[in-house]
Amino acid sequence: MNCARRVCGSLHDSSSVRILPVNRKPYSMTETSHTSALAFRPVDLEMHLDVCVRFGIDANVCAFGSAERFHASDGKGADRYVIWLKQKANDLPGCVVHVWRDEKIIGQIEMGRVATNPTVGYVNLFYLVPSARGQGLGVLLEAYAWAFLSGQGCQSLRLSASPSNLSAWRFYERAGWKDQGAREDVPDVNLLHKGRADHPDELPVVINPDDYLETEFGREFTPERNRQAWELAYARLRSELSTARPGTHVYVVMGVQGAGKSRWVSENYGRLGSRAIVFDAALPARRHREQLLAIVREYDFPVIGIFIKAPLALALSRNARRSADKRVPEDALNSVFGLLELPAESEGFAWVQTVQQQPIFPTAxxxxxxxxxxxxxxxxxxxxxxxxxxxxxxxxxxxxxxxxxxxxxxxxxxxxxxxxxxxxxxxxxxxxxxxxxxxxxxxxxxxxxxxxxxxxxxxxxxxxxxxxxxxxxxxxxxxxxxxxxxxxxxxxxxxxxxxxxxxxxxxxxxxxxxxxxxxxxxxxxxxxxxxxxxxxx
CATH class of the missing domain: 3.40.630.30 (Gcn5-related N-acetyltransferase (GNAT))
Structure with a gap:
């Protein structure tokens, strides 16, 4: 794949991966962490319905200065919200999510698809409690919405926001949402739309150890070159994390060779955003992921696991169609497939998304x-x-x-x-x-x-x-x-x-x-x- 200026260089161009001064001090194990204990989980409406109502009330206060719209003129707005929320969660499982930090719920996402165009996702609510605001977590909520809704076939996102909610409005402007103007049914609320970005400044960094094996004659693999390639990839990761802005998050895209990892990166490249760092490598088992996760943990940024799942026959078939220098020996691919372990939140991921890679269809x-x-x-x-x-x-x-x-x-x-x-x-x-x-x-x-x-x-x-x-x-x-x-x-x-x-x-x-x-x-x-x-x- 060609990801322009933000993809790492080759083994012979190690100067492109220099270790920069650490401008962002890593957290020690004894310091407070904002993100390392984050988790995104579907809402348990039996246990936490009152939390949803409380968040809905505060969201209206933030947007309009009071909760009058939430409660409605007859005072039964909360009851209607509960009915709506239960129906929504039943119709599209997983579309209502709570954000957890340790044992506390600090945020909520409500989302779905536009009825008249199911390729457009609609976000009904991004919400964070006051103590969690201003820490860059809004970017992570948007990333989760993209991940969930793109899995439902959505190619772009839409939401409604009040221009009077200045902090939220500034966030959406900085994040690349486009103002579509006032809603006809609610004139003091505007529709915002976001598609895939294409400007280099809006795109993520992509790190793939295999890129450091490239030479002017193609990819050259030896055990020693492979070891150096991984050292350079980890050095690049540290370099990016050391100067990263609040809201930065790391995607670890893993799976057997030929499963479609780089294809997933290419297809999602325009939606991941400039605060994403993507690490694309096989990393089949928990032990193979430990070093990478430990590096990210030093800088206290959240990590999202993307596991690309494919049957062995499909991976072998795709691998066989690669050019000779990029083809993995069949016995090595079989060995990696046998090592596969599904990633889990317990390893330190904020969430894990398993992607059943879809076949590649011809366009014409x-x-x-x-x-x-x-x-x-x-x-x-x-x-x-x-x-x-x-x-x-x-x-x-x-x-x-x-x-x-x-x-x-x-x-x-x-x-x-x-x-x-x-x-x-x-x-x-x-x-x-x-x-x-x-x-x-x-x-x-x-x-x-x-x-x-x-x-x-x-x-x-x-x-x-x-x-x-x-x-x-x-x-x-x-x-x-x-x-x-x-x-x-x-x-x-x-x-x-x-x-x-x-x-x-x-x-x-x-x-x-x-x-x-x-x-x-x-x-x-x-x-x-x-x-x-x-x-x-």
């Missing part, structure tokens, strides 16, 4: 006769024509088929498909267009990450009946499968759908399971479901 693909494109509402007319022409074919096997699709129907279908395509865990629907001018819509292929088998992709497809038996679907499916060769693939077809079975087999799928009597067709009666698999290469 072309064959000699067809091109795959992402969903676009401009395809609405072509989609309606294709579905209306194919009802006779689709009605036997596709439960969603119907005799007539209006332009509005296809427009709404494409709108939802566009949202899903942008979401990390959403289905990626590709629409097949013939090459040439005014191309016809040939069909659709959908890809979806499978939750029951890590790293696997489920495939579904349908063809425009007007282009049946032309070989276009076969040509496209084979090209797509080739692009996804590093991922295990799965698809299901009806036992009565012979054409679809032949298409799957032509792309290298093998039927490994039969689910008896799983489907009913008006034309074919009770049918089996055939489950086809294609192993990762």
């Amino acid at each position: 693909l072309e064959t000699a006769r067809v091109k795959l494109v992402a969903p676009d509402v401009a395809l609405a007319e072509k989609l309606a024509d294709a579905l209306n022409a194919s009802f006779e074919l689709h009605s036997d096997f596709l439960g969603w088929s119907k005799p007539h699709w209006s332009l509005e129907d296809s427009h709404e279908t494409l709108r939802r498909a566009t949202q899903d395509f942008a979401a990390d865990a959403g289905e990626k629907k590709y629409f097949l267009l013939q090459q040439g001018e005014n191309p016809a819509l040939v069909g659709c292929i959908g890809l979806r990450p499978l939750l029951d088998e890590a790293g696997s992709i489920g495939i579904g497809y349908w063809a425009n009946q007007a282009h049946a038996n032309t070989g276009l679907m076969k040509e496209t499916l084979n090209a797509l499968v080739s692009e996804l060769a590093g991922q295990p693939l799965r698809l299901t077809v009806s036992s009565a759908n012979i054409a679809s079975q032949r298409l799957a087999e032509s792309a290298g799928f093998e039927c490994l399971e039969v689910i008896k009597g799983d489907r009913v067709s008006a034309k074919f009666g009770v049918c089996d479901t055939l489950v086809y698999h294609r192993a990762a290469e």
Whole structure:
């Protein structure tokens, strides 16, 4: 990955990692620590509902000068808040969080997704008790919200704030939130929005020991060079921590080689912020993380654990596709995989996030006769024509088929498909267009990450009946499968759908399971479901 000026240099450029004077005195074990005992935990509403209400009241006082809005004119505002909070926590588990320092609750986060656009996260509340303010902890609350909501498929964040709450307003301005103007329903409250940053001054420092193995001829590994690389990486970490500002926090991104650690860093680079330091390394077991955590503890900054989880087969497949100088020997990768221990808060992490790395989907693909494109509402007319022409074919096997699709129907279908395509865990629907001018819509292929088998992709497809038996679907499916060769693939077809079975087999799928009597067709009666698999290469 290319992270511009904030990524460390090479082993031959050790001058780029000089030890700077320590401007920020490390805390000793006997001094008061602001952050080392922090923890973020879902709210226990049975035990701490009164705390939530108390925080809600104080948040209103901070924002508006009194708690009148919280209590409402009928005095039942607190009761409605409790009902709302319980429903929210039930609908999206983990979205209401308490911040703990030692045995005390010092903060609260409430968050969710914008109903009309689930790719936008909404933060209902960032709150810290008065004694915890002014210590840089607000940055950490925002980091937690980003971590949780990005895991829900959100690409940006939104919140409401009162410009009269000067301390909060200044914090949001410094943190890069953009003022969207007054809310229509509450004119004295403004909407703020934050996406991913791209200016170098807003981006994190990334430290990866492997970067110190780079030479002008590629990466060169020897045990001695590796030892020096780790020494330089730790020296860089100390250098950054010694001059770090309040609110700085460290992400330790760990997992087996090939799991997707650097990919996670690259995908999240723009949201981590300039006060983040990212340490990207395998660090498979607790004992491998001790030295790094001890270094950060000296400077009393919080540490966030990001564990990238991937099945061994997927890691091996990705590793095999690396360039020769960056490829880890297979026996070494197997050894690291066997050492993996899930990180835990007890090691000193403020929180730990386990990331089930999603497969890498192509953004576009072309064959000699067809091109795959992402969903676009401009395809609405072509989609309606294709579905209306194919009802006779689709009605036997596709439960969603119907005799007539209006332009509005296809427009709404494409709108939802566009949202899903942008979401990390959403289905990626590709629409097949013939090459040439005014191309016809040939069909659709959908890809979806499978939750029951890590790293696997489920495939579904349908063809425009007007282009049946032309070989276009076969040509496209084979090209797509080739692009996804590093991922295990799965698809299901009806036992009565012979054409679809032949298409799957032509792309290298093998039927490994039969689910008896799983489907009913008006034309074919009770049918089996055939489950086809294609192993990762």
